[in-house]
Amino acid sequence: MTDTTVQDLAPSSAQKFRQRTLPFLILAAILVAIPMTGPSRTFYTIAHQMGINVVFALSYNMILGKGGLLSFGHAVYFGLGGYLAVHAMGWIEEEAGLWGAFPVFFLPIVGFAGGALAGAIIGWPSTRKAGTTFAMISLGVAELIFAAAFMFDSFFGGEQGISGDRMNGTQMFGLSLGPIDDVYWFIAFWMFVGILGMWAFTRTPLGRLSEATRDNAQRVQFIGYNPQKVRYLVFIFAGGFAGLAGGMAAVNYEIFTPDALSLVPSGFVLIMAYVGGIAYFVGPIMGAILLTYMQSMLSDFTEAWLLYLGMLFIVIVMFAPRGLAGIVFGFLDGFRSDDRGAFLKSWFTTLAGGFLMLIGLIILVEVSVRWSNGYGEVYEPFGMHLSHTNPLTWILFLVATVAGIALTYFANRDKEGAA
Amino acid sequence: MSTYALSLKDLNKSFGPAKIITDVNLDIEKGERHAIIGPNGAGKSTLFNLISGLYTPTSGSVKLHGEEIAGMAPHLINHRGLSRSFQVSNIFINMTVRENVRCGVLNAMGQGYSWWRNIGSNKEVQSRTYEILERCGLVDKAALPASLLPYADQRALEIAITIAGGADVILLDEPTAGMSHSETDRAVQLIRTATEGKTLIIVEHDMGVIFDLADRISVLVYGEIIACDTPENIRGDAKVREAYLGDEEEPDVKEMV
Amino acid sequence: MLSVKDLHAFYGKSHVLRGVNMEIMPGEVIALLGRNGVGRSTTAKAIMGEVAPKGEILFKGKPISGLESHKIARMGLGYVPEERDIFPTMTVRQNLLMGIKDTRNPGRHTIDEMLDMFPNLRARADNQAGVLSGGEKQMLTMCRTLMGDPELIIIDEPTEGLAPKIVQQIGDMIAEIAKTGVAILLVEQKLSIALRIAHRVYVMGHGEIVYSGTPAEFAKRDDVRAEWLEV
């Protein structure tokens, strides 16, 4: 062991390629491949929103996961960045000053600047404290800015917001940005840039220091750093990337409304990041993709989608605090471990149990929703006719739930025995 | 006359009505190894807290290389070349050992807050990190998360982080607390090499360690320095024996039996 | 009073206690010796239910293995953990108050008695306990446990990190407590104290009891010391 050298301490270049370069190559490949499948307009619409939310959720995780600061007002930076970008879109249209030549394609940079600037101003007083104080300040600031948005109509445009037209200014890469598949390249490009940028940030001294400050602010001070300064700088970057996402949204929707600054998107980004897993870099990406999908599509299938969202969130908080990414990586670890058999057995039993419980729950919720609405609508999955007066409904629900609980129970009892 | 590495003058600290540190005067030469001993609650840790900037003195002055540092924020004091360890391990448990040390090294290299370079790209940072790990005997554990280190190694890491920033005045608060004999011996060895050429101030209850390491010893009792002398003289000092060491020295196990 | 039979305990996959057996009689002071990391603290924790125990633990004839910790405590088993665990934001007095299990029928000791026993603590009675020095904290935890009127106290390394003079004081204090009829299981490393106040010693090695006897007998067993204690 004595002849370990400096180089041996760092990961080998093969490792580096596998862990760092390869994921980005795969991501790029996927992004390029998607349009070849001839996706529908809906697909594009959802995909664009996912792209925006991925960047937004990652930027949120810069402060929550990496910085340990729980914010209830991150949408403020998304919104302010986005608003600035919409205004810039207007200036491009009017050809105000030099703006006439500015490519709409690069508006996310304007968004970044706007978000970072807002972060620099608001972060100054609020990052002096961490913990609950910070959380509460963020809540107060978010409410303040949201309320102010209705007072300054020239910037925020009141209830109906500010809109713009993206088909002006200099064209880049031959993209007019009119049709939706043009916009796809715009979103894909900036999502890639955002992910890459934020990933790179974790690899900088400041990024690492942010984690150290989260874990032990006092110690950081005694090795010569100012934790307030660390938090402040990280906050500015998080604001900037949130603004970048805002800029993407500005081009995609061509409109920004004060709602974008409210507590609702701030709460949603928190849920996205947390459900995905704040301890992992990819966590928020997974969370953003799943939750965007739920938000846009689940609400078509069921009125109770918020109920499912709430339940998903609670289940994650209670049983999988490391989020989806934690589940995935936990599975991979278990799969690679020595007694793969035992692991898989318990894992699949839990999965089956969870699945049965889910079925029971869905039946209960869907039947209740229809019963409650009273329009005489009936839940009819797979051609079954489940009304609340039908005993089959309740038998199905009970059997599934009880069986599910029993299975999970046994799976976890086994686990303890194995320990 | 050269300036002292550290010089305390009429230092006082009270918490409300309680006077914890009373008129402490202490000058420590460059390169000296100075030990502070005293009964529990005498104010040793408090003194460290005053010097390192965690507490602000009620009155008096603290000079580091002749420069006043009393009341400065800890990170500014650190920039001026003073670094400390903690009585309870205070490390970054979610990071690997190497990253723990690197945090300290980066600051010394002036790259603390930089966000435009890759952390792994600077050869100098890497080699300096390696050097410190080696000095503290942690090289083969470099890739382990700090939380998985055995206790003694956590203490070693605590020291490694403390010296990583390249400070020339090092304050160690009970670095060997909770260690077994063999571990203590190793730790003393480590401290000796790690602080080579630096000014060291150490608080310890283990007299073996103190008498082994220190050039001079100060005895702090109820916030006052009652004696400050070489180890031999301190051992013989009646006041010290009464206040701290106890009437008899602790009997060795061998003698007991 | 306390009887432990074939006690096993695990941390994750590592098997730390491998069949510990011991007996403690009422009023007895037992020292549990052993090198660092052999599992002495784990034994204490397993008895108190802080790590999941496997095996039989009887206290006053009743099984306590697997009970919730407050139930164990209410049966008369006190515990002073290695980490001391004082409540840092409360005053010394409040800490002591916390030791009382039932305000309607308090135990033999009063807060004032405790403060009399340790003038150091009296001086700090209304300070936040978090700012006490190491030695003061140790005194406080012992007093706090006494307030609950235990019949047996398990004390884990009370003298760690303390000045030589205080070490002696703590030793005296434990002897004092023992005189009031409370049984004590003392987890120690410093032989000087252990041998001075214990009625019997157990030596632990690799998760098992490897020797038991009186201090006088133990003093003669250089072999045990050499094999299981010295480093």
Next chain:
Amino acid sequence: DTVKMAFIDPLSGPMGPSGEAAYTSFILAAEHINANGGVNGNEIEVTGYDNKINPKESLVQLQKAIDDGARYIFQGNGSSVAAALIEAVNKHNARNPGEEVIFFNYAAVTPAFTNELCSFWHFRFDAHADMKMAAITDWIAKRDDIKSVYLIGQDYVFGQAVASAAEEQLKEKRPDIEIVGNELHPLAKVKDFTPYIQKIISSGADAVITGNWGADMQLLMKAAAENGSDVPYLTFYGGSKGAVSSLGEGGVGLLYQVTEGITNLDADDEQYALIEEYKERFPDYDYYYHRAFNAMEMFVKAAEEAGSVDPIPVAKAMEGLTIDHAYGQATMRAEDHQMQQPLFISTVSDDVKYGVDNIELGWALVEGGTIDMASAEQPTTCEMERPE
């Protein structure tokens, strides 16, 4: 084949009920049309898309609706959303020729939509704010006992439009009337209107004009009742769910509204049957969105005239089209795509055929409360660009 129509409005959240009340009307209307053989042999399918009353979310839903094959979009809740949709539809139609969609606005009544912001792709089936305000101010003009008026409204385009219409029209019709208060409160955020009501009381106003709707209307009425306010409230949306029951008996003769129809107007049996069918199917709501049925009827007629269900021919056929409905005639003015129709001023009464909010009280026409189509008409500044 089926003609797909998208209903984009809030279907969940606090404003969910507002959207739902209309959605149910459109569903019933579509069912009736389908039962009568559909449009040109096609069935109509109305699908709800929940926009959570957010302009941006509406655009997402719009994309989804278009993708699902919808070429006709209904929306009404909130002029802010409508503004966003008008713009989005204009852009979409410009960027995707051949895939045009038409926006049928059934309730967002900011006048600008059929004036400076008018668009070929937008049709409005409700009378706009200036038209409704004209009805109110005409009524006030005849009441000499009203010497001062208090304006209160929601702080957004529509509320602002109502306030300025009131100011202008009053100045013209009754210059002697003093406007003693002109207050805009945040939209859907006030929980307790007591302070506002107290301001109204202490201003000594003889009448209040408000464009409030939804919860803002209900809560305003609740506070008025609690604090013993006894002046008339002249409203656009007194019919908002819960407003009448909040006032209770106290509302009789004090709460007024202007609408394109109320259940207690004389009508044929077919209309009564419809009202009853609606209530039976959707007991939470009352028959309120008469214009939903008008809009559907007009669509069917236009499609039949055009002999097609494609957007552009239907839109062209709709221009200038007239239908007969239960309470009179209605014409889609070609210049600006604003429906022209008679309006009715009604007030709360305890002597009615159909109550609302599941209580005995309901809406009854006030004397001389019928404004015929010609009197209701307002000029437009629209300069419309039409596809050739």
Next chain:
Amino acid sequence: METLVFGLLNGVSYGLLLFMLSSGLTLIFSMMGVLNFAHASFYMLGAYFAFTLSGISSFWIALFIAPVLVGLVGAVVERYGLRKVHANGHVAELLFTFGLAYLIEEVVKIVYGKTAVDYKIPDLLNFAAFQVYGASFPAYRLFIIVIAVGMLIGLWYLLKRTRAGLIIQAALTHPHMVGHLGHNVPLIFMMVFGIGCALAGLAGVMAGNIFVTDPAMAVQMGPIVFVVVVVGGIGSLEGAFVASLVIGLLQNLAVGINASFADIFGFIGLSELSEVGRISISSLAPVLPFLLLVLILIFRPQGLMGEKEL
């Protein structure tokens, strides 16, 4: 003058209502360290339960039973949810309650429908207590004032006279040790949470009929409750009381003021036509609590009467 009187009357009654709502949160927050985001949801449950109960029996029975039911729900939530999450720290607890708020709202929608229910003021109290400047002051609001003051006294007694507070405080950081001292920590936690929720429920019973009882009521009240607790100072019941009154008065007095910024700052040349100049004081009313929150946190993080920082 009229404005002032109206402002004071409304401010006090609204402020006391806020106090009812936030006292439970103060209790939970100070004792358990849990920032209960679902607190306003329990308030909503109180209103809905009272609606159901007063339908099948009477308001007076609901006044007692509904808070107890809400308390039971709270206890169950603590026992089977929060307790499990507790080990993962405060952020996890907070997030749990955050999710819970969604859940409760949706369940309420399913059970009671999406629209407001008609929860009425009891006839016995449905009259005007007195008249001021032509407006009547409802007797029910007087009743609120009485209940709120009673609650203050009761709670204060509970807190000062029990050792439970200490035990819980200790159990926050050292649950094992507190157990070893013979205290049944989980039980105490469950009770505190239950009582805190019951208090929110009581506020719901009282307020649901003067405001609207609909599924959105929780979301509307949620943030303001935090403002009260934080501004008052963590763990300070007196602080919460003062803060509630301050906020109640501030908001209600502001609504009464018609002046705009231009009227006030006209002397420095702020024009009536500028965007800032047009802002009226009354339109600022909803923002004021949050302004206060941010200012307090920056300049006096321990709150008006709190002892320690958040």
